[in-house]
Amino acid sequence: MKRELISVIVPCYNEAEALPYFFEELDKVVASMPDYDFEAIYVNDGSRDDTLSIARERARIDSKTRYVSFSRNFGKEAAMLAGLRSAKGDYAVIMDADLQDPPSLLPQMMSLLKEKGVDSVGTRRGNRKGEPPIRSFFANCFYKIINKISKVKFVPAARDYRLMSRRMLDAVLSMSEYNRFSKGIFEWVGFKTEWISYSNIERVAGTTKWSFWGLFRYSLDCILAFSTAPLHISSFVGVGMCGVSIIGALAILIRKLVSSASAVSGWASITCMILFVGGIQLFCIGVLGQYLAKTYLETKNRPDYIVAETEDDITRE
Ligand code: UDP
Ligand code: MG
Numbered sequence: 195m196k197r198e199l200i201s202v203i204v205p206c207y208n209e210a211e212a213l214p215y216f217f218e219e220l221d222k223v224v225a226s227m228p229d230y231d232f233e234a235i236y237v238n239d240g241s242r243d244d245t246l247s248i249a250r251e252r253a254r255i256d257s258k259t260r261y262v263s264f265s266r267n268f269g270k271e272a273a274m275l276a277g278l279r280s281a282k283g284d285y286a287v288i289m290d291a292d293l294q295d296p297p298s299l300l301p302q303m304m305s306l307l308k309e310k311g312v313d314s315v316g317t318r319r320g321n322r323k324g325e326p327p328i329r330s331f332f333a334n335c336f337y338k339i340i341n342k343i344s345k346v347k348f349v350p351a352a353r354d355y356r357l358m359s360r361r362m363l364d365a366v367l368s369m370s371e372y373n374r375f376s377k378g379i380f381e382w383v384g385f386k387t388e389w390i391s392y393s394n395i396e397r398v399a400g401t402t403k404w405s406f407w408g409l410f411r412y413s414l415d416c417i418l419a420f421s422t423a424p425l426h427i428s429s430f431v432g433v434g435m436c437g438v439s440i441i442g443a444l445a446i447l448i449r450k451l452v453s454s455a456s457a458v459s460g461w462a463s464i465t466c467m468i469l470f471v472g473g474i475q476l477f478c479i480g481v482l483g484q485y486l487a488k489t490y491l492e493t494k495n496r497p498d499y500i501v502a503e504t505e506d507d508i509t510r511e
Contacts, residue, residue: 203277295355
């Protein structure tokens with residue numbers, strides 16, 4: 195029987211400190227799964243440290259190691275896409291270089307996939323230990339909101355660490371959108387997924403690449419990519435405001451008819467109303483603009499990333 199190949203995809207941005215630990219862990223996993231062939235694809239997402247030379251050196255001495263190096267930093271989504279595109283395996287698994295996605299879970303994920311006959315095994319954090327409470331709070335709010343307004347269901351605390359079959363991988367690659375949000379794409383393509391929980395592990399070396407605002411922007415991108423609810427909400431707000439103004443106009447008319455009081459008083463409240471309505475209008479135009487901007491980027495049809503170098507550019511030992 196043909197041996198099955200597992201492609202391990204590792205997005206790396208300034209991971210020079212973590213990579214040696216990762217190699218060690220991955221080697222242990224490969225040794226513990228003798229029935230499978232492996233290829234490891236390191237995607238260097240425009241790192242400014244020695245990540246590229248470490249990956250290159252590893253590829254030079256190990257024929258199972260491949261790498262893709264971008265011309266600049268394109269973000270983790272682009273790095274994951276590049277890895278998935280170049281994967282040749284019957285299965286593909288994405289894991290972070292910092293060992294926060296423990297490679298040692300892979301044998302368990304693989305046997306779960308086979309046992310249950312599913313196309314994908316995802317992982318989620320059982321807790322958010324070691325994370326700033328404010329970040330956990332906003333993360334929880336984000337999952338509540340997105341699951342209310344999007345048809346695609348997002349599993350809270352799901353990680354990008356996921357094993358998938360070739361047919362699911364091909365489905366993911368068939369989605370050609372530019373604004374990628376993988377957690378949503380994995381759910382959108384369907385297929386049965388089993389979940390494994392594990393407790394949060396702190397990164398082995400280096401620092402997180404996410405700032406609070408970076409995550410905030412990422413969640414807004416996700417909402418824009420997987421829901422049009424903000425557009426509907428702004429239309430409803432617009433209709434609601436019209437309703438309120440008609441009621442107000444009627445009230446003024448009736449007061450005019452039944453009493454002879456002068457209408458000069460009350461300018462302050464009118465000013466507030468004008469400002470409020472103006473604010474709502476600008477907000478709704480802003481929401482519209484966000485979608486328009488995304489559409490603009492999609493129509494430009496720019497590549498998701500630019501590859502500067504791969505393992506084909508070096509001579510192996
Ligand atoms: N990463 C990447 N490009 C980026 C940011 C991050 O390829 O622009 C990689 C990073 O090297 C790591 C993974 O994505 O392997 C997760 O990043 P990080 O550990 O900083 O995120 P966190 O675990 O804190 O959410
Ligand atoms: Mg991490």
